[in-house]
Amino acid sequence: xxxxxxxxxxxxxxxxxxxxxxxxxxxxxxxxxxxxxxxxxxxxxxxxxxxxxxxxxxxxxxxxxxxxxxxxxxxxxxxxxxxxxxxxxxxxxxxxxxxxxxxxxxxxxxxxxxxxxxxxxxxxxxxxxxxxxxxxxxxxxxxxxxxxxxxxxxxxxxxxxxxxxxxxxxxxxxxxxxxxxxxxxxxxxxxxxxxxxxxxxxxxxxxxxxxxxxxxxxxxxxxxxxxxxxxxxxxxxxxxxxxxxxxxxxxxxxxxxxxxxxxxxxxxxxxxxxxxxxxxxxxxxxxxxxxxxxxxxxxxxxxxxx
Amino acid sequence: xxxxxxxxxxxxxxxxxxxxxxxxxxxxxxxxxxxxxxxxxxxxxxxxxxxxxxxxxxxxxxxxxxxxxxxxxxxxxxxxxxxxxxxxxxxxxxxxxxxxxxxxxxxxxxxxxxxxxxxxxxxxxxxxxxxxxxxxxxxxxxxxxxxxxxxxxxxxxxxxxxxxxxxxxxxxxxxxxxxxxxxxxxxxxxxxxxxxxxxxxxxxxxxxxxxxxxxxxxxxxxxxxxxxxxxxxxxxxxxxxxxxxxxxxxxxxxxxxxxxxxxxxxxxxxxxxxxxxxxxxxxxxxxxxxxxxxxxxxxxxxxxxxxxxxxxxxxxxxxxxxxxxxxxxxxxxxxxxxxxxxxxxxxxxxxxxxxxxxxxxxxxxxxxxxxxxxxxxxxxxxxxxxxxxxxxxxxxxxxxxxxxxxxxxxxxxxxxxxxxxxxxxxxxxxxxxxxxxxxxxxxxxxxxxxxxxxxxxxxxxxxxxxxxxxxxxxxxxxxxxxxxxxxxxxxxxxxxxxxxxxxxxxxxxxxxxxxxxxxxx
Numbered sequence: 001x002x003x004x005x006x007x008x009x010x011x012x013x014x015x016x017x018x019x020x021x022x023x024x025x026x027x028x029x030x031x032x033x034x035x036x037x038x039x040x041x042x043x044x045x046x047x048x049x050x051x052x053x054x055x056x057x058x059x060x061x062x063x064x065x066x067x068x069x070x071x072x073x074x075x076x077x078x079x080x081x082x083x084x085x086x087x088x089x090x091x092x093x094x095x096x097x098x099x100x101x102x103x104x105x106x107x108x109x110x111x112x113x114x115x116x117x118x119x120x121x122x123x124x125x126x127x128x129x130x131x132x133x134x135x136x137x138x139x140x141x142x143x144x145x146x147x148x149x150x151x152x153x154x155x156x157x158x159x160x161x162x163x164x165x166x167x168x169x170x171x172x173x174x175x176x177x178x179x180x181x182x183x184x185x186x187x188x189x190x191x192x193x194x195x196x197x198x199x200x201x202x203x204x205x206x207x208x209x210x211x212x213x214x215x216x217x218x219x220x221x222x223x224x225x226x227x228x229x230x231x232x233x234x235x236x237x238x239x240x241x242x243x244x245x246x247x248x249x250x251x252x253x254x255x256x257x258x259x260x261x262x263x264x265x266x267x268x269x270x271x272x273x274x275x276x277x278x279x280x281x282x283x284x285x286x287x288x289x290x291x292x293x294x295x296x297x298x299x300x301x302x303x304x305x306x
Numbered sequence: 307x308x309x310x311x312x313x314x315x316x317x318x319x320x321x322x323x324x325x326x327x328x329x330x331x332x333x334x335x336x337x338x339x340x341x342x343x344x345x346x347x348x349x350x351x352x353x354x355x356x357x358x359x360x361x362x363x364x365x366x367x368x369x370x371x372x373x374x375x376x377x378x379x380x381x382x383x384x385x386x387x388x389x390x391x392x393x394x395x396x397x398x399x400x401x402x403x404x405x406x407x408x409x410x411x412x413x414x415x416x417x418x419x420x421x422x423x424x425x426x427x428x429x430x431x432x433x434x435x436x437x438x439x440x441x442x443x444x445x446x447x448x449x450x451x452x453x454x455x456x457x458x459x460x461x462x463x464x465x466x467x468x469x470x471x472x473x474x475x476x477x478x479x480x481x482x483x484x485x486x487x488x489x490x491x492x493x494x495x496x497x498x499x500x501x502x503x504x505x506x507x508x509x510x511x512x513x514x515x516x517x518x519x520x521x522x523x524x525x526x527x528x529x530x531x532x533x534x535x536x537x538x539x540x541x542x543x544x545x546x547x548x549x550x551x552x553x554x555x556x557x558x559x560x561x562x563x564x565x566x567x568x569x570x571x572x573x574x575x576x577x578x579x580x581x582x583x584x585x586x587x588x589x590x591x592x593x594x595x596x597x598x599x600x601x602x603x604x605x606x607x608x609x610x611x612x613x614x615x616x617x618x619x620x621x622x623x624x625x626x627x628x629x630x631x632x633x634x635x636x637x638x639x640x641x642x643x644x645x646x647x648x649x650x651x652x653x654x655x656x657x658x659x660x661x662x663x664x665x666x667x668x669x670x671x672x673x674x675x676x677x678x679x680x681x682x683x684x685x686x687x688x689x690x691x692x693x694x695x696x697x698x699x700x701x702x703x704x705x706x707x708x709x710x711x712x713x714x715x716x717x718x719x720x721x722x723x724x725x726x727x728x729x730x731x732x733x734x735x736x737x738x739x740x741x742x743x744x745x746x747x748x749x750x751x752x753x754x755x756x757x758x759x760x761x762x763x764x765x766x767x768x769x770x771x772x773x774x775x776x777x778x779x780x781x782x783x784x785x786x787x788x789x790x791x792x793x794x795x796x797x798x799x800x801x802x803x804x805x806x807x808x809x810x811x812x813x814x815x816x817x818x819x820x821x822x823x824x825x826x827x
Contacts, residue, residue: 054827055827070657075653083649084646087650093338096338101650
């Protein structure tokens with residue numbers, strides 16, 4: 001077992017009446033960015049907390065480099081994690097926040113200054129973290145994750161609150177970390193953030209793994225875009241014809257599993273009016289909606305466009 | 307990248323080094339939040355300030371029988387060991403040079419008790435009823451001088467404790483039980499004094515011996531009678547007087563020739579110990595009838611002196627300081643829960659018991675040092691101000707002062723650790739602070755308001771028992787006194803009281819450790 005691997009098998013976790021994790025299994029391999037996607041409440045953060053030994057699963061196990069997290073000696077040297085960027089003591093400076101973490105792992109203060117430089121916080125190092133923007137806190141959280149130079153990096157929603165410049169920086173950082181041979185697990189509910197940087201996608205919905213595949217496998221399909229004044233009727237017709245539909249805005253439907261010709265034929269047969277039919281290559285976002293459609297429909301009664 | 311060179315997981319580092327790392331992390335956490343550093347310093351300042359205010363609010367006036375009052379207090383003798391002592395009695399005697407022996411027989415020992423409490427001046431309370439107090443004393447006394455508080459040795463019959471051999475106010479050996487008539491004998495050989503008793507004047511039993519260093523060649527010897535304040539019938543105490551009949555009194559050795567001389571010691575208006583009236587003596591045939599009032603014993607009767615000790619001005623300031631420390635101790639862990647920081651902590655240090663232990667060491671050490679400094683400053687300050695305001699302050703030896711300072715520090719440290727544990731259990735600052743104050747401060751506040759039986763149990767069983775470490779009032783088995791909380795005496799010995807507090811803290815810590823391990827972070 002390579003040290004830079006996260007392996008999760010059969011996780012089950014119940015909070016009262018809610019089944020938060022229902023048999024979650026996947027592997028995040030070294031040298032790759034693994035995108036961990038799913039809507040809010042799908043079980044991403046719970047899974048990450050289980051991997052970090054914070055929550056105890058009812059069933060199943062999580063391994064990091066072949067070891068249970070609790071058995072790791074100075075765990076931040078093995079696994080760096082960003083769980084919650086808001087989790088700082090407001091009156092403590094950024095540098096001191098990293099300093100106590102360094103002390104706990106028997107790392108010297110030089111490491112602290114080094115990661116502060118890496119995330120671009122050197123100038124703000126002696127400012128109180130309470131005054132930081134969410135974007136700066138994310139950088140501080142990343143610095144904490146990188147402190148122990150760990151082979152495994154886990155980031156929960158790292159793009160939250162980042163400005164465009166920060167997002168570009170973050171994407172580059174994630175690529176670099178993977179190129180260095182680390183296993184990088186990044187959770188997000190925004191697909192666009194992971195497009196182009198994730199090598200592998202693990203999609204989760206209502207505590208179940210919906211997909212676990214390389215990005216190329218997921219992005220093979222084509223999608224049909226339909227402009228229609230009656231999207232609800234059209235969706236009904238097309239679903240009867242075997243298609244999966246997504247409402248993209250109030251006059252646009254995205255359809256998969258049907259070709260453009262099949263769409264036109266089905267609508268023609270039923271006499272539903274439409275303005276334009278086009279095709280485009282599937283994006284990660286389409287895949288995401290497709291995978292989580294059932295889940296979100298169940299909860300809201302209608303497909304949700306984020 | 308350390309993919310291939312990372313140390314093996316699990317148990318690569320000795321447990322002690324791992325704990326040291328956690329300890330350094332927690333200490334870094336503590337010292338890098340400015341409020342957590344400032345608050346304990348403020349706590350120490352507040353403790354000293356309130357101690358000063360309490361002491362400064364204490365004024366003692368000393369009143370004569372004619373009703374003139376001036377700041378000050380009655381004269382309290384200090385014994386050879388530095389303790390406050392009562393030294394009031396009537397003696398009939400002479401001088402003895404070199405070694406010698408005094409033998410006498412006590413045929414009767416009787417007493418009367420005033421019907422008025424000690425707070426009424428003796429001139430206004432002449433009425434008495436029969437009644438001999440158990441620690442009424444009659445016997446043979448030997449001392450270098452009759453200066454109050456000087457060294458002595460005595461063999462005596464008592465009202466209810468049989469024959470005793472006592473010396474230097476706190477030292478006591480029991481002889482045969484029962485009352486007069488009995489024979490008593492005191493011998494001097496160099497610096498060694500020995501007391502004997504006998505039922506028939508022929509078969510003698512040695513009760514005990516004393517070595518009084520530096521005893522001069524010529525000493526005072528004599529018969530003495532004294533009778534202490536009785537608390538049997540009145541909480542304020544009643545003055546008493548005892549009368550003994552001596553015969554067959556023989557002195558062997560170089561005694562000054564001539565008549566016996568009677569002396570009333572420590573019964574003047576300026577003397578603190580309440581006496582019923584002046585003692586005296588007269589001859590009745592071959593017998594000598596001697597009566598006396600007072601006591602030769604440690605001074606504990608604080609009702610007559612006030613209950614001021616080196617530490618008596620401190621509890622309020624200490625309580626204020628404790629509340630500040632409780633807030634800091636609670637925040638030290640609940641702030642992490644509030645911010646979600648606890649997850650970062652437990653991800654960095656999966657051994658949660660180790661985190662709790664390290665936090666306990668840090669907050670305990672901070673509270674210990676702060677309280678030690680506060681006590682070391684406020685004890686001499688409070689004592690000085692009390693003296694300046696005319697109050698009598700029971701002398702405390704260096705050991706007692708050190709015990710109070712160390713005890714205050716330990717009390718604060720244990721309280722802080724207990725509140726930290728409560729914070730770990732509740733996870734909420736408000737709940738932890740309120741709980742900490744409720745459990746660890748409120749009992750002592752309630753206790754300071756009342757003095758009933760329930761309050762006594764608070765100081766026995768609740769965390770307030772820890773305040774027993776402040777106990778500085780002397781108590782003695784040789785003095786019948788209600789050693790109750792209302793009179794300033796904690797029901798438990800200092801370290802036992804601290805043990806009760808420590809048991810509560812240990813319970814809270816144990817629950818916290820279990821909860822932390824079982825609960826998802």
